Amino acid sequence: MPTPHIRAERGEIAPRVIMPGDPRRAERIATDYLEDAELVTDVRGVLGFTGTWEGRPVTAMASGMGGPSITIYATELAREYGVEQIVRVGTAGGMSTDVVVRDVIIATGAHTDSGMTASRIPGVHFSHLADFGLARAAIEAAERLEGDAAVHAGAVFTSDHFYLERPELSAALTAHGTLAVEMEAAALYAVGAAERIRTLAVVTVSDHLVTGESMTAEERETQFDAAARIALSL
Numbered sequence: 685m686p687t688p689h690i691r692a693e694r695g696e697i698a699p700r701v702i703m704p705g706d707p708r709r710a711e712r713i714a715t716d717y718l719e720d721a722e723l724v725t726d727v728r729g730v731l732g733f734t735g736t737w738e739g740r741p742v743t744a745m746a747s748g749m750g751g752p753s754i755t756i757y758a759t760e761l762a763r764e765y766g767v768e769q770i771v772r773v774g775t776a777g778g779m780s781t782d783v784v785v786r787d788v789i790i791a792t793g794a795h796t797d798s799g800m801t802a803s804r805i806p807g808v809h810f811s812h813l814a815d816f817g818l819a820r821a822a823i824e825a826a827e828r829l830e831g832d833a834a835v836h837a838g839a840v841f842t843s844d845h846f847y848l849e850r851p852e853l854s855a856a857l858t859a860h861g862t863l864a865v866e867m868e869a870a871a872l873y874a875v876g877a878a879e880r881i882r883t884l885a886v887v888t889v890s891d892h893l894v895t896g897e898s899m900t901a902e903e904r905e906t907q908f909d910a911a912a913r914i915a916l917s918l
């Protein structure tokens with residue numbers, strides 16, 4: 685049954701969902717990786733395609749940007765479509781000098797100062813954790829990958845801001861081992877905990893807060909092969 689934000693019928697969305705922020709990246713995953721992919725939702729331009737990858741059904745559907753947006757889609761997918769697993773395939777800004785542009789990060793946890801999770805369990809510093817089995821499988825898949833992408837596992841920072849510069853906060857997070865900043869992982873992990881579904885974020889470093897290195901907008905759409913292959917294998 686369609687929801688306010690997803691027009692697919694139940695059964696048109698696979699139990700496994702690959703979720704980039706960008707609708708065009710969802711379309712590219714469908715065309716470049718999936719077989720027999722069909723558009724199943726396009727409400728608000730947030731595209732979702734269902735097809736198969738190595739014979740297994742999978743849906744590639746965008747989340748839009750930020751915690752509120754991914755929370756809406758992930759919650760509706762879990763509650764209304766029986767989705768069991770959502771793997772975000774996103775971009776992130778490098779914070780640690782241990783990572784460089786085009787590296788891939790398997791986000792085993794996500795720090796955040798977002799009010800979204802603060803309001804889920806007031807008074808508690810909730811731990812936003814990836815599903816352990818998915819994270820372990822992603823690390824194993826990365827070890828089998830051909831190509832020269834460097835893959836890291838560790839914590840990211842999920843921010844509600846893209847443009848607000850907070851150098852002291854960045855320095856403190858980096859000093860505590862945070863690898864990169866993005867805008868959805870913590871919210872996705874909170875939905876995973878609340879709805880009892882498996883969630884993981886695999887992000888490609890698209891720019892670096894310290895070195896200033898950056899991908900172009902076109903590269904942000906295309907340079908995610910390693911992350912996509914890891915996510916699709918799960």
Ligand SMILES: O=P(O)(O)O[C@H]1O[C@H](CO)[C@@H](O)[C@H]1O
Binds near residue numbers: 773774846866
């Ligand atoms: O490339 P995506 O998956 O959208 O991820 C990152 O890019 C967007 C900001 O440009 C935010 O959504 C951030 O999390």
Ligand SMILES: O=c1cc[nH]c(=O)[nH]1
Binds near residue numbers: 846866
């Ligand atoms: O959220 C994001 C994504 C990419 N780069 C950033 O600096 N922030």
